[in-house]
Amino acid sequence: xxxxxxxxxxxxxxxxxxxxxxxxxxxxxxxxxxxxxxxxxxxxxxxxxxxxxxxxxxxxxxxxxxxxxxxxxxxxxxxxxxxxxxxxxxxxxxxxxxxxxxxxxxxxxxxxxxxxxxxxxxxxxxxxxxxxxxxxxxxxxxxxxxxxxxxxxxxxxxxxxxxxxxxxxxxxxxxxxxxxxxxxxxxxxxxxxxxxxxxxxxxxxxxxxxxxxxxxxxxxxxxxxxxxxxxxxxxxxxxxxxxxxxxxxxxxxxxxxxxxxxxxxxxxxxxxx
Amino acid sequence: xxxxxxxxxxxxxxxxxxxxxxxxxxxxxxxxxxxxxxxxxxxxxxxxxxxxxxxxxxxxxxxxxxxxxxxxxxxxxxxxxxxxxxxxxxxxxxxxxxxxxxxxxxxxxxxxxxxxxxxxxxxxxxxxxxxxxxxxxxxxxxxxxxxxxxxxxxxxxxxxxxxxxxxxxxxxxxxxxxxxxxxxxxxxxxxxxxxxxxxxxxxxxxxxxxxxxxxxxxxxxxxxxxxxxxxxxxxxxxxxxxxxxxxxxxxxxxxxxxxxxxxxxxxxxxx
Numbered sequence: 001x002x003x004x005x006x007x008x009x010x011x012x013x014x015x016x017x018x019x020x021x022x023x024x025x026x027x028x029x030x031x032x033x034x035x036x037x038x039x040x041x042x043x044x045x046x047x048x049x050x051x052x053x054x055x056x057x058x059x060x061x062x063x064x065x066x067x068x069x070x071x072x073x074x075x076x077x078x079x080x081x082x083x084x085x086x087x088x089x090x091x092x093x094x095x096x097x098x099x100x101x102x103x104x105x106x107x108x109x110x111x112x113x114x115x116x117x118x119x120x121x122x123x124x125x126x127x128x129x130x131x132x133x134x135x136x137x138x139x140x141x142x143x144x145x146x147x148x149x150x151x152x153x154x155x156x157x158x159x160x161x162x163x164x165x166x167x168x169x170x171x172x173x174x175x176x177x178x179x180x181x182x183x184x185x186x187x188x189x190x191x192x193x194x195x196x197x198x199x200x201x202x203x204x205x206x207x208x209x210x211x212x213x214x215x216x217x218x219x220x221x222x223x224x225x226x227x228x229x230x231x232x233x234x235x236x237x238x239x240x241x242x243x244x245x246x247x248x249x250x251x252x253x254x255x256x257x258x259x260x261x262x263x264x265x266x267x268x269x270x271x272x273x
Numbered sequence: 274x275x276x277x278x279x280x281x282x283x284x285x286x287x288x289x290x291x292x293x294x295x296x297x298x299x300x301x302x303x304x305x306x307x308x309x310x311x312x313x314x315x316x317x318x319x320x321x322x323x324x325x326x327x328x329x330x331x332x333x334x335x336x337x338x339x340x341x342x343x344x345x346x347x348x349x350x351x352x353x354x355x356x357x358x359x360x361x362x363x364x365x366x367x368x369x370x371x372x373x374x375x376x377x378x379x380x381x382x383x384x385x386x387x388x389x390x391x392x393x394x395x396x397x398x399x400x401x402x403x404x405x406x407x408x409x410x411x412x413x414x415x416x417x418x419x420x421x422x423x424x425x426x427x428x429x430x431x432x433x434x435x436x437x438x439x440x441x442x443x444x445x446x447x448x449x450x451x452x453x454x455x456x457x458x459x460x461x462x463x464x465x466x467x468x469x470x471x472x473x474x475x476x477x478x479x480x481x482x483x484x485x486x487x488x489x490x491x492x493x494x495x496x497x498x499x500x501x502x503x504x505x506x507x508x509x510x511x512x513x514x515x516x517x518x519x520x521x522x523x524x525x526x527x528x529x530x531x532x533x534x535x536x537x538x539x540x541x542x543x544x
Contacts, residue, residue, distance in 0.1 A: 054445075054449055055448075055449075056445050073448075074445070074448040074449045076449070076450055078449060079449065079450075080445070080446065080449040082445075084442060086440070086442040086443055086445070088443060088461065088465065089465070089542075090464055090465060090467070090541050090542075099447075099450060099460070100450045100451060103450070103451055103452050103456055103460075104453065104456065106451075137540070137541040138541075139541060154449075157450065157451075
């Protein structure tokens with residue numbers, strides 16, 4: 001196995017004189033074909049970390065290497081899926097997936113590449129169950145459908161790493177579970193290297209090969225868990241005692257990092273002034 | 274219980290439901306009523322001779338004035354006014370839309386042009402008449418200039434807002450697919466704000482017509498605005514009515530044209 005993504009001693013601070021640290025000394029690696037899920041309490045900087053990986057933000061210090069090369073900005077070798085659909089509403093599903101073809105960098109692509117990527121688009125459309133809606137505009141699709149198109153569009157370029165920022169967060173519970181299975185089977189087949197940021201521990205445990213817990217203030221790597229489920233994941237797994245035990249262990253880690261404790265004296269003063 | 278209640282609810286109440294759709298026929302009938310009711314009130318007032326004809330001519334008199342004017346040179350007056358308005362408006366669009374986009378996209382452009390634009394925007398276009406005569410003279414250029422001045426600064430502000438309304442997510446997505454900044458402006462900001470820009474142009478077309486009368490105060494010898502000012506001099510109130518109504522009708526036609534264009538061009542919008 002080779003490393004697709006390496007993060008070394010990453011620091012990120014915001015504000016004047018870089019007063020508020022968001023990420024501090026974050027280091028980890030993602031193997032090729034691996035699915036890494038990142039969870040953590042709100043404010044742990046997990047979204048910022050993903051935006052750094054996408055090249056949409058500049059790190060204050062540290063390195064990000066994609067296939068061994070240092071990152072300079074956003075690029076097509078790192079696909080990104082956001083929580084809210086970012087399909088261009090003025091393009092149909094098919095035109096959205098073809099969007100990269102409008103760009104100068106693909107203008108002089110060899111004919112072989114062009115027909116290969118056309119075939120890939122067509123295959124992704126079929127695999128994601130989107131063949132029936134290819135000529136529809138995004139506004140005519142349900143939220144789940146839209147997010148499928150977003151994922152399919154990010155996969156067209158066959159990215160070295162797919163970055164997903166709570167992509168199922170806005171979907172209802174049933175749609176989310178369907179999406180989990182769809183994504184899991186597609187990614188397993190494609191061996192897509194993925195970094196998923198989520199607040200849903202259940203989702204992280206179900207989809208991840210590894211789950212990384214970030215601690216807040218400032219964001220740093222707290223723990224890494226290996227998921228032992230392998231390739232055979234079905235919805236029944238969610239009821240499995242082992243699965244639930246894993247979830248509990250991760251949730252407990254997240255709680256431990258937030259250092260929220262109940263101040264009984266303060267509560268007493270609030271109820272009887 | 275709830276069923277009985279809803280069944281008993283009178284049909285009349287349903288029309289009062291917020292944003293409830295109306296049958297097409299009813300919609301059309303109400304639109305016509307909106308025109309007919311003031312006309313009826315107007316006809317009644319003049320019929321009863323409550324107001325002198327100098328102040329409020331009867332619909333019949335206005336009709337006669339229209340017939341007279343049509344036999345004379347209404348077509349020519351209309352043509353020259355449409356020419357002035359569309360020229361002034363088109364120039365303002367050609368200048369205003371790119372400047373507005375630039376302000377909406379680049380912070381340096383916003384810093385450079387937005388404060389001065391907001392400053393000039395509040396100056397009344399009619400106050401520029403003496404300067405326009407001095408600089409442009411009294412030909413067609415001066416009328417076109419006044420209309421241009423009246424709308425260009427509004428177009429800039431509104432287009433800048435439209436460009437800013439494009440969500441960051443669209444721009445960031447385009448970057449992650451390998452777009453250059455120029456391609457983001459072209460394929461995302463420009464394409465995405467088109468429907469709003471057409472709407473903005475529609476609204477400003479309306480404003481351009483309101484500046485027509487002001488523009489034709491400048492040494493004009495033709496045009497609808499000029500005719501209205503002439504009629505005022507001779508206390509020909511009926512003719513003033515005709516002029517105002519013709520402008521209103523042309524404005525309405527342009528508005529419908531823009532709406533039709535909008536529906537044809539942007540089937541994806543407001544789906």
